[in-house]
Amino acid sequence: MSTPVTAAILVIGDEILSGRTKDKNIGTIADVLMAMGIDLREVRIVPDVEEEIVAAANALRRRYTYLFTTGGIGPTHDDITADSIAKAFGVGISERPDAIAMLLERIKPEDLNEARRRMARIPDGADLIRNDVSKAPGFMLDNVVVMAGVPAIMQNMLDNVAPRLAGGTRMVSRSIDAAGLPEGAYAAGLGALAKAHAEVSIGSYPSFSPDGFRNQIVVRGRDEARVAAAAAAVETLLADLRGDAVPV
């Protein structure tokens, strides 16, 4: 079995922690990584404080195959992500002509003031990531992918960087509706199944709606046959508990 490709996300921004902005990027990145077969293992949200960003970036980039950051790459004083990532790697940072060229696709030369030029400050050794929405680029340095916080821009950068990433083996997932059964009725049986099928991951996810609880059991793994076998065992368990003769 090949080594799994893993990832973490670091969301940078006071506006998320204050509740002012509700994050939408974590879910988007999680979906894209899942589709690529990359395991998202951890997420952190930190404020616009250099030492917090540096500490989290170093912890996460060393532990996982990839680290994706969102937020803090605009032109204002609170946009300190690029400088923080340079500091985390111990490399220099300077204004890059190719980044300036990208900015000039949207900004008139006479409007390219000092603040806007900040968006062309890129850590040494990084590759730029195109931004087709507002032009100011993201960048990838070693295994760290630095993207904007505005969701439309983040998504575009993620699309543009995805072909450069090594995907893992895609995860196969089967979802089984435990309709009519509360979690407490199948928990013991499901626990035994999880032990018997240790090579896959089995989770039980209740959700609450005006109609009451509705539980989904999700079987995930990299080997399609093993996932199918475990899912069949779950269906048999649920059918037995419902008193059905045949799984539905």
Place this chain on the structure above:
Amino acid sequence: MSTPVTAAILVIGDEILSGRTKDKNIGTIADVLMAMGIDLREVRIVPDVEEEIVAAANALRRRYTYLFTTGGIGPTHDDITADSIAKAFGVGISERPDAIAMLLERIKPEDLNEARRRMARIPDGADLIRNDVSKAPGFMLDNVVVMAGVPAIMQNMLDNVAPRLAGGTRMVSRSIDAAGLPEGAYAAGLGALAKAHAEVSIGSYPSFSPDGFRNQIVVRGRDEARVAAAAAAVETLLADLRGDAVPV
């Protein structure tokens, strides 16, 4: 000035990391903490893996006034939050009669099987948190508040535990619409203002809509007069940049 009351959130659950479930709890908790004057400083999302939960819980509970966890307190084998928190504190865990009594408000005695009894396993020394939605309680152990992951239940537990928390001084926030001005136009002036008004926090938050970018500048702090002074300075800056004679 009083010491700030701080907090972190630890979201526990494979389903968030896989993208299958989109977290709604972080934003809800952030709003409630902001209203109470408690500073949310960090968020982490970790999988249903005991050592990950223990490590994150210990890092965060030691660093902040409060730690709020969501997820992993149901009856199935992947619900390991209560045991992980007990382990993080190095205390025992056992079935509690008062928690069983709460379960029996909803579950018939003959349906109280071993799996459901798991929801009454509470670390030694913890206080229960009522759950008016589905009855299985959360708990508070020292400075750690352990809640369900299902948003309707989490909100109810948060409401029920809030009166036990020491609120800080409420943050005062003023939002100024930078309508008509791109970030790059005011970034230098805003950076200077942020230095001059270091006792407040000034952020610039672009958002993208079909009509284009719309930037909001947010001034936050604990002292209303200082926030008002900084906000007035921001309005003067924007008015000057727009060429207006009088701030609007």
